[in-house]
Structures are given as C-alpha cells and as structure tokens.
Amino acid sequence: xxxxxxxxxxxxxxxxxxxxxxxxxxxxxxxxxxxxxxxxxxxxxxxxxxxxxxxxxxxxxxxxxxxxxxxxxxxxxxxxxxxxxxxxxxxxxxxxxxxxxxxxxxxxxxxxx
Amino acid sequence: xxxxxxxxxxxxxxxxxxxxxxxxxxxxxxxxxxxxxxxxxxxxxxxxxxxxxxxxxxxxxxxxxxxxxxxxxxxxxxxxxxxxxxxxxxxxxxxxxxxxxxxxxxxxxxx
Numbered sequence: 001x002x003x004x005x006x007x008x009x010x011x012x013x014x015x016x017x018x019x020x021x022x023x024x025x026x027x028x029x030x031x032x033x034x035x036x037x038x039x040x041x042x043x044x045x046x047x048x049x050x051x052x053x054x055x056x057x058x059x060x061x062x063x064x065x066x067x068x069x070x071x072x073x074x075x076x077x078x079x080x081x082x083x084x085x086x087x088x089x090x091x092x093x094x095x096x097x098x099x100x101x102x103x104x105x106x107x108x109x110x111x112x113x
Numbered sequence: 114x115x116x117x118x119x120x121x122x123x124x125x126x127x128x129x130x131x132x133x134x135x136x137x138x139x140x141x142x143x144x145x146x147x148x149x150x151x152x153x154x155x156x157x158x159x160x161x162x163x164x165x166x167x168x169x170x171x172x173x174x175x176x177x178x179x180x181x182x183x184x185x186x187x188x189x190x191x192x193x194x195x196x197x198x199x200x201x202x203x204x205x206x207x208x209x210x211x212x213x214x215x216x217x218x219x220x221x222x223x224x
Contacts, residue, residue: 091156109154
C-alpha cells in the first residue's frame with residue numbers, strides 16, 4: 001500500500017460545527033503532516049508529527065487541533081472555523097529525516113459557511 | 114522572504130516539444146530539491162528530486178538540473194504530453210527536513 005487516504009473528500013460546515021478530518025497510511029512512515037492549500041498557492045505547513053508526537057506547530061490557531069492516535073492515523077479536529085479557513089487540507093507522510101518523496105493524500109476540500 | 118522562487122506563474126508549450134520549468138533559491142544550506150506535480154483538487158505528486166551534491170538527475174522524460182553556483186534548478190520534460198498539463202511546484206529541504214515550497218508554475222501543453 002503506497003497511498004495516503006484522506007476522508008472525507010469534501011466537507012461543508014457551519015461556523016459553530018465541530019468536525020474532524022482523517023488521514024491514514026500503511027507505508028510504515030513515522031512522520032505525518034497537515035498542510036493547508038488555497039487556490040493558486042503552494043501548500044502551507046500546519047503541523048508535523050514525528051513518531052506520534054507533535055514536533056512542529058506552525059502557529060496554527062487553536063480552532064485546529066491535531067491528533068495522532070497511532071503511527072498510521074492522523075486526525076485534524078475542527079471547531080468554530082471561519083469562512084477564510086475554507087481550503088484544501090492535505091495530509092502527507094514520509095520517513096522521519098528523509099527529505100525526498102513525501103506522499104500526499106488527495107486532500108479534503110473544506111468549505112466553511 | 115521567499116527562499117524558493119518560481120518566477121513564471123504559467124508556461125504554455127506545444128505537445129511534443131520540451132518544457133522547461135525554472136526555480137531559484139536563496140538558502141545555500143538546502144540539501145535536497147524536489148519537484149511535485151499537482152492536478153486541481155488533488156494532492157501534489159512527487160516527480161523527481163536531486164541532491165545538492167549532484168548536478169543532474171534523470172527519470173524517463175523528466176530531468177532536473179541543479180546549478181549550485183547560480184542557486185538555480187530546472188525541470189525539463191521531453192517530449193511534453195497533454196497529461197503533463199498541471200501545476201508544478203519546486204520545493205527544497207532544509208536541515209530540519211521540512212519542505213520550503215515555491216509558488217508553482219502552471220504548465221499548459223497545447224495539442
């Protein structure tokens with residue numbers, strides 16, 4: 001299995017809702033990432049987990065809460081989002097300390113209304 | 114301050130010809146450079162990479178060239194095919210193994 005699977009593919013949520021994005025990989029990668037991508041922009045790093053521990057938080061607002069229950073799963077819990085948080089949310093994984101070949105999921109297209 | 118720059122937002126190339134995508138960087142400590150391809154509403158797909166100790170890496174129709182003195186790299190696609198139409202991101206790896214991304218170049222292959 002050489003894929004990163006993200007669910008759901010599309011999500012529409014209100015500003016008072018609580019929802020979660022899920023990411024799964026079975027490649028034995030021990031680094032997992034959340035990125036946010038707006039149209040016509042490069043991906044922006046949000047969080048990095050190494051060996052299931054949060055190693056990088058790029059000053060992301062607390063309305064985004066990551067969780068890594070085990071080495072294969074990565075969640076992003078969403079609460080009280082704003083319309084400007086609408087974007088494509090990408091999960092990626094890689095071997096820890098390996099520069100090349102991050103594997104990305106197809107993303108969750110999030111719309112906040 | 115943009116450490117990785119792709120100065121061409123878009124590029125249009127005839128099918129069968131060579132596509133050349135360019136990328137400049139400012140940090141001489143980068144040790145790996147990568148190219149990703151992205152279709153709309155999909156995640157980026159890794160294409161090809163090059164270590165800073167090399168000046169060329171080739172994989173099928175894709176070749177990446179690195180000029181360290183000029184802090185410049187380029188991706189050559191030969192021959193260009195319609196399926197190559199996508200946004201191409203250049204990225205560099207810093208000492209923490211995090212990726213620093215360029216803004217992307219939209220490649221359009223004309224039939």
